[in-house]
Amino acid sequence: MSELPPRALPSGHLQAGRIRPASGGRRPQQRAVRRHEALLDAAAALLGEGGFAAVTHRAVAQRAGLPLAATSYYFSSRDALLTEAFALLVERELAQMRASMEAITAVSPDAIADLLAGAYAFDRPRQLGLWELYLQAGRDPALQGIARAWTDGCDEIVATVLRRAGYPHGQPEVRFVTTLLSGLWLEDVVEARPEARGRARDAVARALAAIGPRVEP
Amino acid sequence: MSELPPRALPSGHLQAGRIRPASGGRRPQQRAVRRHEALLDAAAALLGEGGFAAVTHRAVAQRAGLPLAATSYYFSSRDALLTEAFALLVERELAQMRASMEAITAVSPDAIADLLAGAYAFDRPRQLGLWELYLQAGRDPALQGIARAWTDGCDEIVATVLRRAGYPHGQPEVRFVTTLLSGLWLEDVVEARPEARGRARDAVARALAAIGPRVEP
DNA sequence: CCTAAAGTGGGACGAGCGTACCGCTTAATG
């Protein structure tokens, strides 16, 4: 994430998400856990609002209502903070998508198309932050795993939808649909053209027709 | 690109790509034009190698073999430099894609699929920089126009390929193929999975089949 | 209760950033 070499070892405090070693020692204090989460939340929010550059120690600390040093205390570095924020963002995103997918009852192709096409239209700033981090994973091996987890999670969700709607849902079909959705998603988030929704619906309908035939479940 | 307010008017020198006003005054000196281009080249290269954060005045100047002040002299601000670099990158990218598309002779679906699937596999760092800038356009209205120009340029190229290969090439079909390609492209650039090429070929073949029928030109 | 460790917060440090300044050089115009 940053190419600068570290200057010195961090002082001996909690690091990288795990508040305490699994055995021995004291339990983490409640407030410490709350603060850790508050910082992560703040980082995720800032990432969405202002992008990568907006996530500074000072901004995160201020947003979480904590002193500056708290960010260094709970995270070994800015990179670690960003990495954890990315993981959290992905986790939440997948959970939200899963939830809205499970709420579906209609199984008509149009309904499925509409559902998938609108699946990502939650919160534009957050999406931008998510994609920014995803792209960063192309440069930073530490983020690769999270990026793939996102892709795989989307695949799994799409597979579930396809299966429940009676479409073929092997790997090629799922990948085909997911990739198309990614393209639509990104284009919509970045360019925000007004006609995007209608075109997305059309594209998804085409994709579903392409992987058909559909059989009643 | 940056949310910071400007501090003062720039001093009265050349600004933003146009070396001189259209009428009156002197001709730009040859070296000035060369320097302008050298800075832009350097910025584009740095953007590809190290991403957004790597494009600093100092890095650009050093790379171009020019003194630090040259960057401020030829570009009104870092944002202006980045914007012009984005435009240049898009222009080159489109030209390269166009060139490799025009070199095609085979019209079999497989050949088309392979061609499209490999169209973006030129230079991974550059692609990363390009996508980074594209994403930034979601936040910066000044970049929106360039982002759309890229999308539209891709559409046009794909439309040409489809037409020459005898596929339907109306707007919905073209958008469908382009969007899928974007998804494949980004996924490949970021995740760099080894099996990507084969899957891309499969996906493109599906997309072509979906928009068919193909008629001999 | 005592004490060692964890938690806390204010401040400081050094580096890198974008940008402005200003005196010098170069080249085109009259």
Add this chain to the structure above:
DNA sequence: CATTAAGCGGTACGCTCGTCCCACTTTAGG
């Protein structure tokens, strides 16, 4: 040839950044 402005480059300013330091308070195990 003189003059005027563009071109140029070294340097400095003001700022924000990530990180570290260190004295202080709280907590919990013995």
